[in-house]
Amino acid sequence: MDFELEVAPMAAPIIVGIDGSAHSWRALDWAADYGARHRLPLRLVHASRVLEPGGTIPDDALRRLVAEREAMLAEARDHALKRHTGLDVTTSLIENDPGGALVGGSDGAALVAVGSRGQGGFEGLLFGSVGLYTASRARCPVLVVTRPAP
Numbered sequence: 001m002d003f004e005l006e007v008a009p010m011a012a013p014i015i016v017g018i019d020g021s022a023h024s025w026r027a028l029d030w031a032a033d034y035g036a037r038h039r040l041p042l043r044l045v046h047a048s049r050v051l052e053p054g055g056t057i058p059d060d061a062l063r064r065l066v067a068e069r070e071a072m073l074a075e076a077r078d079h080a081l082k083r084h085t086g087l088d089v090t091t092s093l094i095e096n097d098p099g100g101a102l103v104g105g106s107d108g109a110a111l112v113a114v115g116s117r118g119q120g121g122f123e124g125l126l127f128g129s130v131g132l133y134t135a136s137r138a139r140c141p142v143l144v145v146t147r148p149a150p
Contacts, residue, residue, distance in 0.1 A: 012110035013043040017102050017130065018076045023115025027145040031113040032080040032087060040110050041088035044076050047101030069093055099133030106138035116146040
């Protein structure tokens with residue numbers, strides 16, 4: 001008798017854009033709850049062109065900036081795991097513009113979740129530029145998490 005081992009396919013992750021804003025934390029909370037409920041892994045992504053080596057930022061300042069952004073992602077991961085201890089959560093620090101990184105990750109994703117506003121300065125807008133870019137170009141469903149109603 002031949003036996004074949006059936007390997008279950010890996011579940012597509014929920015990609016969550018993390019930029020340190022309150023809006024991205026709300027997107028993280030929503031995604032963690034959804035991921036736990038549907039047994040989907042989370043992939044927390046922070047992207048910035050500033051992180052590209054060889055740019056205008058001196059190497060020592062770039063190392064500090066990378067360490068700061070990695071710490072932010074680790075804090076976000078810890079937050080998600082405190083909310084749901086069994087959740088599969090990974091992080092990615094990407095040297096790219098945020099919208100491009102999120103859209104690039106959307107190919108193999110179940111969902112992309114972003115906050116409705118980031119660190120940008122136009123607080124009166126309904127959507128930030130990254131959320132709008134991602135929602136219009138991603139190749140999977142996108143959830144833009146807004147702030148709570150007053």
